[in-house]
Amino acid sequence: MKEGSGHHKEIGLRLKTRRQDILRLIASAASALVVVACSGGDSLQPTPEATPSTTTSPATRTTSPARPASPPAPSPPAPTPTTAGDPGEPRGLPIDATQPVGLTDYRDENRTLAWGAGPGALAYSRDYQPGGDHFAGNAGGWNCRVHVAFEGHPAVDWYIPVGTPIRATMNGTATLFTITTTNAFDYYDRPRAPYVGFPMPTASVSPFPGPGGGKGVYIEVRNQEFVTESAHLSLAPTMAIVPKGAFLPGFESGAPLVEQFAPMRSYLDATPIASWTVARGDVIGFSGDSGYSEAPHLHYTIRRTAGGSLLCPTAEDGFADGGWLFR
Ligand SMILES: [Zn+2]
Numbered sequence: 001m002k003e004g005s006g007h008h009k010e011i012g013l014r015l016k017t018r019r020q021d022i023l024r025l026i027a028s029a030a031s032a033l034v035v036v037a038c039s040g041g042d043s044l045q046p047t048p049e050a051t052p053s054t055t056t057s058p059a060t061r062t063t064s065p066a067r068p069a070s071p072p073a074p075s076p077p078a079p080t081p082t083t084a085g086d087p088g089e090p091r092g093l094p095i096d097a098t099q100p101v102g103l104t105d106y107r108d109e110n111r112t113l114a115w116g117a118g119p120g121a122l123a124y125s126r127d128y129q130p131g132g133d134h135f136a137g138n139a140g141g142w143n144c145r146v147h148v149a150f151e152g153h154p155a156v157d158w159y160i161p162v163g164t165p166i167r168a169t170m171n172g173t174a175t176l177f178t179i180t181t182t183n184a185f186d187y188y189d190r191p192r193a194p195y196v197g198f199p200m201p202t203a204s205v206s207p208f209p210g211p212g213g214g215k216g217v218y219i220e221v222r223n224q225e226f227v228t229e230s231a232h233l234s235l236a237p238t239m240a241i242v243p244k245g246a247f248l249p250g251f252e253s254g255a256p257l258v259e260q261f262a263p264m265r266s267y268l269d270a271t272p273i274a275s276w277t278v279a280r281g282d283v284i285g286f287s288g289d290s291g292y293s294e295a296p297h298l299h300y301t302i303r304r305t306a307g308g309s310l311l312c313p314t315a316e317d318g319f320a321d322g323g324w325l326f327r
Contacts, residue, residue: 087280090169090221090228090302091327095158095287097122102159102295104196113159113196113295121158125314125325154312154319155301162296163237164287166230168278169302172223176242176285177215177270178261181235184213184292187264195294208292214267215299216291219284224305231299234288235261239273241283246276267292 085091103118118124168174185192188208195207215231217238239253251257251273261271278284289296302324303310312322 085327087171088223088225089327090226090324091280092169093121093125093325094166094169094228094230094300095121095160095164095298099158099160099164102297104159112193115159115161118159121160124158125156153301153310154314154316154322155299155310156313156325157297157299159295159297160287162234162286162288164298165283166219166233166285166287166298168221168280168282168284169228170221170223170226171279172221172226172228172277173275174278174282174284175220175222175275176217176238176273177220178217178235178257178273179214179267179270179291180216180264181258181261181290182213182264183216183289184208184264185294187213192294211264211266211268212292213264214270214291216293217261217285217288218270218291218299221278221284222305227303227305229299229301230285231301232288232291232293232297233285235290238285238288241285242274243276246274248272248274 098120100116101118101121101124102113102115104113119127180187183192184190185195188210190207215229217233217235218229218231219233219238221228236255236258239257242253247253257273287296287298293299300313301310302313311324312319313325315323315326
């Protein structure tokens, strides 16, 4: 991510900051009405099938529910995610459960990331679950609630370094799509920092005059029952692991494809590049910072093939059919 020169100094401070301190600071600012753009262009990204029901205009996504009075209770130690059972169901994490994740810090308006300061991905997913407190969720970098509250659909963002292997969470057909390989913040020359984690009202939900780049480079895994998406990937390393013969007509592996998709296009203009069969656990790509991405991260969603509405990957309250990460 691109930061000012003061970023590294701030990281040192943040590493010493305990979560309780963060929560206390959160509480002091809890009355603010907040606007969020967590991976905000995601809201402008219907699925490739252009499911219209979850798409709202930026102007309608400006309110926040009131914050609960107390922080969430500590969670028990996270068990190893279950990956047994029906391989056609999306289970477990699409990244290494022990992969250290970044911790967002929004105590000041910079709201930068402390890389690796967060827990492993599984603990981050479970222990930092807000339980109705999306402020606390964002203190942990947990964003399912954010997507629900401000973008109309559940999703999970793990702040992980570019190049992290992404794995299939179920058996199915993987399709690599490309909207753009360019980061929208870079493209429009806008600062990213205010959008990391939990933007306050000073940061508009959609800062861009045009399409925001959406999910950038992303991989869909589809079978008869489910569709998962892993977004904001890096195109070149992902293309390098696409099996021989999997590229769709007109495409092939190599640098020219990266250049071809660098110019910003409409977030609706997702082009399938390659398609191949995968099994749960297969590496299907590498994380990145493409599309509308305020910092390198993985955006992960699950939905049913029929119907199109997204399922909450977490066990967060408010969803009849959630908890897919932990099954
Ligand atoms: Zn996201």
